[in-house]
Amino acid sequence: METPVEPLNLASQLKDEHQGKWIAYSPEELKIYAYSEELNGLLQKIKELKKEGLTIQKVLRSDIPFIS
């Protein structure tokens, strides 16, 4: 029997203030370490925290369905 797959739940971490911004999070810890309007700004914040190996993402606004 296969192990059920659960989606990676960022929902509990993502707040309204993150929408439209870059976030840096740990997929293992499911914890958001920093966010910024700009990618370079995010990198500076993370460097100050000295937290390595994070995944970054531009958070889409959740009240608008994304259509490319």
Place this chain on the structure above:
Amino acid sequence: MKFQYQSYNSINPITKQKDIIYRPFIPVDIAYRGNWLSVLSEGYFKYVDALIDTGADTNLGPMDFAKMLGISLKGIEPSKIYGINNQEVECHFVAIALNIGGHIYDTHIGLAKDIPEFVLGGQGFLNHWQVKLEYAKEIELKMTS
């Protein structure tokens, strides 16, 4: 290789109620002229999440990548692309490399100010991978070329 869908709090556009939405993001590293984002960021960023968009014709990304990867857009003639509502977006296509699950290959990405997210589309992603989407659960990729 397999990845998980990501879930977000949202407003359901049909019911107008709070809901959970699911999006197929996968972790990707991106390079320009051999300079990988993970290395340029001194290891602080290992991956960037990219959205699989089977309706997009090409790989697309926000202009922030140009600044981060040291991409000069001088001399690159912009192309016009069109969204679902026929909105015109001016896009600069540049040659890059992608690392997806340890598979590295050369491709292109269109960078534009108006692109909100790193999008993996037909040319540059779907033409290299067989993709199986199990909505809200799992994403399975197999490289085909």
